[in-house]
Amino acid sequence: MKRRTLGLTAAALASAPLAAPALAQGGPVEISFWHGLAQPLGGILEGIANQFNESQRRYRIVSSFRGSYPETMVAAIAAFRAGTAPHIVQMFEVGTGTMMAAGRAIKPVHELLAETGISINFDDYLPAVRGYYSLADGRMMAMPFNSSTAIMFYNKEAFRRAGLDPEQPPATWAALRAAAQRLRAAGIEVPMTTAWPTWTQVEQFSAIHNQPIATLDNGFGGLGAELRVNNPVQVRHLNTLIEMSREGTFRWGGRDGAGDAIFASGQAAIIHASSGARARFVREVPGGVSNIGFAMLPYYEDVPGAPFNSIIGGAAFWAMNRGPNATRSAEEFRGIAEFFAFIAQPRIVAFWHTETGFLPLTRTAFEQVRASGFYDQNPGADIPIRQLLRGGGQMTGNTRGIRLGGFVEIRVIMQEEMERALQGQQTAQQAMDNSVARGNVVLRNFERANRA
């Protein structure tokens, strides 16, 4: 492996026309690919990489699972510092701000495509996805792949037991709370919970209600953004959650993705989770897919204009340089670009979408899936994309997405403060004020460390 890399570097130093035949004899060029998806998603993803390997003989993607998203991010950064970064890393959406500011650690996708002469039609991608990973002038920085949005899943059997109509999920927070109270009265242990608490209850919530997470269009406008999550609508919502927690209708499922397990085991009746959790729920929830209802995230009717579109989460693929003092050969970049072009094909996009519940990223793939009758056979599978386009699709500065540096840390801060509020140690207002104060320190440090 090491010797091959050395050989490649030597080949890159030689003139390009000579290099290609030499490589053909040395076997395929290995492209390392680190991802953060556990089973079953990881297996499906690696299956796609294997399809690429079988489709040609020049490059070989070597996939490896590196733990959760944050762990994968940390591993890739540490590897870069050591000069052994992977060619491609899957980075979750909160790492986007950090990656955008990473300078020569990353190889922007627009550069990669321009240098290798390979083209990908990004105009076909959903605006919400394209906007998330591009610079202000529209140049793409990363390769979108598994974008999701948060939606509401509910257990139809639990709804029936509580005398609720399993085909009529609650659309507003008032209706959700009333339904949760009925579920509670019917003896359901966990009427409602959530996975990724800050993503669903702060970030998605803010977009749906057109409230700012931070100034400067949630950080899209520059590194000087300041948090605004202590706005009245957000505080009101945390209050609702605290009250629901007290009356036993909302249970804190833990940080990050921990809440998924409670719904997967059939204990929770309602969960707000990533649309990408569909693959797991369909396999694990007792009763399978026919027992699971899919719905859009609820909203407060009295907030002007609500509901707006939700925002994307999930992850994208970033091409990385090898290390601070190490470069890659043109051949390696070409391999990365060809893999990106491979996964941009409508049939791959459609396959990933229908298998997993992640979004269909391109219009072509969406139309293709719709024409195949998939949404008629799988009710609810189009909920994520419809929710992304809710509100007429005119995005505001608050609903385009979030691009804040150090956002991984800010999320943990918000989770800590929410936990302390739910424990009764502080009010909702204090929790969000503390989040803003502590989060702004992170933002200023990031701004300082990344000022050129």
Place this chain on the structure above:
Amino acid sequence: MSAPAPASFLFRGRLLPLALLAPQLAVTLIFFYWPAVQALYQSFLREDAFGLSRHFVGLENFADVLTDPTWLQALWRTILFSTAVAGLALTVALFLAVQADKHIRGAATYKTLLIWPYAVAPAVAAVLWLFMFHPHIGLFGRMLNGLGIAWDYKLRGDQAMLLVIIASAWKQVSYNFIFFLAGLQSIPRSVLEAAAIDGARPMRRFWTVVFPLLSPTAFFLLVVNLTYAFFDTFGVIHAITQGGPGKATETLIYRAYTDGVMNLNLGTSAAQSVILMVMVIVLTMAQFRFIERKVHY
């Protein structure tokens, strides 16, 4: 400490002794001194996550850490946590060792079983406790809730703290048990018999004869346990609570990890490591001084 014999006394050249020492010296230099120096160096810098830009900030990282109220809270929490873990692990181990030292049937089996948990890695131990006490899927967690006790360590800080204390102490009981048992067995029978003949009852014999003779062992174990609770419980906390809920189980070592590895603030994390390093040095010095005195009483 006696003065070491001159090298020429045992070895003819200088090369052979150096060669024999080299592996250990290399391990010490590469795995202890080099990272320590790196940490010291980084604690004066502020840099971005990828290491592409860095600048010298003097003592600013230390000032940031020492004035951060959440860090100071973590310091007190760590002291509380460590005292509780050491206290619990020592008491339980001493009790078990005294029981195992008696002439009972199957003593050998009993002793072996008590030593087993030490072979379990902290993270694995933590996962066992996690599965037992998870409020929704754990056997005991559900049982507690069924009994009407609102058990939810994912949200209640005190319960989370209790759980990590018990899980950490459980892990250390076996280690303490071995030492206490060895200590008990080295107490001469004649002393105990003499006390018994003088009419001292078992409890009195324990507190006036056994316990004082065990005190060097106990003190050694206290230091080892405190060090363990301070630095080696990362795996337990990481697997069970990740420092939460809120910051209820965030100890100093966990804080250094979160800041350095998860949040990628290498400067502040390095400063915290340096502070921790000073603490270990002080703790170790105290131990050597005190033990030296104790041993030669």
